[in-house]
Amino acid sequence: EAGVTQFPSHSVIEKGQTVTLRCDPISGHDNLYWYRRVMGKEIKFLLHFVKESKQDESGMPNNRFLAERTGGTYSTLKVQPAELEDSGVYFCASSQDGRGDYGYTFGSGTRLTVV
Amino acid sequence: DAKTTQPPSMDCAEGRAANLPCNHSTISGNEYVYWYRQIHSQGPQYIIHGLKNNETNEMASLIITEDRKSSTLILPHATLRDTAVYYCIVRFQYGNKLVFGAGTILRVKS
Secondary structure, three states, X not given: OOXXXXXXXXXXXXXXXXXXXXXXXXXXXXXXXXEEEEOXXXXXXXXXXXXXXXXXXXXXXXXXXXXEOHHHOOEEEEEOOOOHHHOEEEEEEEEOOOOOOOOOEEOOOEEEEEO | OOOOEOOOEEEEXXXXXXXXXEEOOOOOOOOOEEEEEEOOOOOOEEEEEEOOOOEEOOOOEEEEXXXXXXXXXXXXXXXXXXXXXXXXXXXXXXOOOOOOOOOEEEEEEO
16 A cells, blocks of 8 residues: 655745645545654654544644645645744654554655755 | 653664663553654654553564563564664553654664
8 A cells, every 4th residue: 555645855945935745644544643853853743633623733833834634635734934943854644543553654754944 | 641761872783683672650551652763764664562461563572561661672683774763652641642752773783
């Protein structure tokens, strides 16, 4: 089966611009998660979708970040306007089981650089 | 969330077993221990998880102490491709998010 796909793999934008990251989960996985690692820090949870609904968005850093999952398939994460501190790697993960008892499958991530 | 403590780095000879320890002394009764690893430039990869019994799969074994306050991930025959950062994670009790720590950098050397 195809894994979790993220694109772009790299993005370089200027401060103040908008960037949209996309994640295609494994087909049939209702649960989709966004995580990120900013420079020098640990991987942090951002939010969790169950189908198209936001189950937990406690990790979203501020209102410059907007995640959507229309139709319960792929998800987008928009950063508008981007700031320098948003630079890092953004990971998406999906799971079939909401409790993650069978593990979460992560994508390879999008490396975002804000200059 | 329960916290985990791991050594920052370890070395292992190729072909030998790699034993990665993790302390999770504040773990609650129904929290699972998960292990993930991240190979350079890739996303985290699920390895194994357990509640209280020892577990084994094609990648590794997980040994959990009887009091559940610590565990050990065992890679039975480490290869150079096992060089990665290994994360021991206690899953948030009623949620689904994973809380990553700093992990252990495992270097497998020939």
